[in-house]
Amino acid sequence: MSGEQPVLNGSFKPGNGWQEVRFAQSVTGRYICLEAINAQDGKDLACIAEMYVLDKDGKRLSRESWTVKYADSEDVTHVNCSADKLFDLQESTYWSTTKDNPYPHSVVIDLGTTHTLSGIQYLPRMESKVPGGIKDFKVYVTSKKF
Numbered sequence: 001m002s003g004e005q006p007v008l009n010g011s012f013k014p015g016n017g018w019q020e021v022r023f024a025q026s027v028t029g030r031y032i033c034l035e036a037i038n039a040q041d042g043k044d045l046a047c048i049a050e051m052y053v054l055d056k057d058g059k060r061l062s063r064e065s066w067t068v069k070y071a072d073s074e075d076v077t078h079v080n081c082s083a084d085k086l087f088d089l090q091e092s093t094y095w096s097t098t099k100d101n102p103y104p105h106s107v108v109i110d111l112g113t114t115h116t117l118s119g120i121q122y123l124p125r126m127e128s129k130v131p132g133g134i135k136d137f138k139v140y141v142t143s144k145k146f
Helices: 083-087
Strands: 008-011 019-036 050-055 067-071 105-123 136-142
Touching (some): 019 050, 050 083, 067 083
Antiparallel strands (some): 050 105
C-alpha cells in the first residue's frame, strides 16, 4: 500500500466480541488493507476471527467474491490459521500471523468489484485472553491493482 493514505487510523478495544469502526467519509475501492500496528498484549501475534466491510449504507458486503491478495504473515502450519479464515463464516477459525514475526502486520482483501465503503467490523479470537488481539490499526482502500 505504499503511497496510499489510510482512510482510518484507530484503536480496537481490548476483549472479545464484534467491534465496528466507521470511516470519517465513505470511500470507493476494490481492495481493502487492514494494517495492525500492535497488539493488546504487547506480543508479536496478530489474529482476526472474522471481518466484514460495510457498504455506503452501513450494511455488510457479501464476502462471496473476496480473495486474499496479500498477507505479510500467516501460520499455514495450522490448518485453520490462513488469511482466508477471516471471511470463512466460522468464528472458531482465524487468521494468525506466525510467532516471533514482529508488527506491523497487514492483510489485503480483493472485494471482487469496486464498492463504496463506510467502515469495517472486526472480531478477535474468542479465547478469554484474546491472543493476537489487535490494538492500533490503519485501514487503506484503493482501486489500484496490485
